[in-house]
Amino acid sequence: MTSRGKLYRLEGIVLSRRDHGEADRVVKLLTAEGSVDLLAKGIRKPRSRKAGHLELFCKTQVLASRVAGSWDIISQAEALQVRPRLQEDFRLGTYARYVAELAIRFFEGETDPQLYILIDDVFSRLEEGADPALLMRWYEQQLLALAGFRPEWSTCVGERNGSLCQVSLHPRPDDRHPYGLDLERGGAVCHECFVSGVGEHSVRPLSPSALSWLQALQRRSFDEVAQFTLPERTAGELAQVMEQYIAYHLERRPAALRLLHG
Ligand SMILES: [Zn+2]
Incomplete structure (x- = not known):
């Protein structure tokens, strides 16, 4: 049993994801308050309702619950802006990975609201054909x-x-x-x-x-x-x-x- 903490809402951009366990993923979300790792349980199951709302590089709103001593858990997710070309086109996706990698490496979790605005802007321009x-x-x-x-x-x-x-x-x-x-x-x-x-x-x-x-x-x-x-x-x-x-x-x-x- 996991003891569920308080629920909170968060808007962010999916910068990276990695598989965890049998069916879960750890999602790195960049928000205006910095980046945070969250656990999306069951997201790799074929019928996951969350999966489409936590795709790489999309802007999403999540409802998460606090977990002591581990990642907080995403209980609901709703995509605010999906970026299908960045997911499907290998070359565009690689540029988006480069954008995300530089943001993660240069900021290492530090906070800057301007960073969130910049990444959102660059992903949107890349998706729209710049x-x-x-x-x-x-x-x-x-x-x-x-x-x-x-x-x-x-x-x-x-x-x-x-x-x-x-x-x-x-x-x-x-x-x-x-x-x-x-x-x-x-x-x-x-x-x-x-x-x-x-x-x-x-x-x-x-x-x-x-x-x-x-x-x-x-x-x-x-x-x-x-x-x-x-x-x-x-x-x-x-x-x-x-x-x-x-x-x-x-x-x-x-x-x-x-x-x-x-
Ligand atoms: Zn000189």
Whole structure:
């Protein structure tokens, strides 16, 4: 017998699920107050009434009861917004997994109401057909800022002759020389700092086009950046740059990237 505690209502987004026992699942729900693991009993039985309301990436309202010393138990669930394409399309689903993985790793259960709004927005846009690559690049900038890892793209983070450079970076399409990405210092460096910093530590070249996009992705809304076409070459460079930046801070490569890029 489980002693049932007080019932409470919770709205959240299903970030991940894992099987538990014969027919149950532990569901990780992101709410405006942080993420919480809840037990959905009997959800893997064919006739479960809860199953359709606790699909991955859907927004749902649950009625849960408190259980001392274990996960609280979901007694009822009602989907507020289902996202069938994210469940059925492997590629879109993998992007959604990447979104969820970054949110879980960078926040580790900490609370931020803005995170809930951001994830809900990104899942909805992904479901509704936004360009997934552009959306991921925009999401990374927004998430890193929320999590306190905001990269510096506007002012040079380099140091020369013992003093900070701090020049404003205004990349232009006709710039002849590359800028740089300095992982340790967490941002971009001007060409002069790039040249003097090569070989010292983790500095890699950054094209003017990539830097210009990173600035826009950080400062602008998704609707604004979506009005421009991201050139394929720049898209590839941005994906690489951000993978390095994120892996550097997480001290590991996000698992969902193996599914997307091999
Ligand atoms: Zn500089």
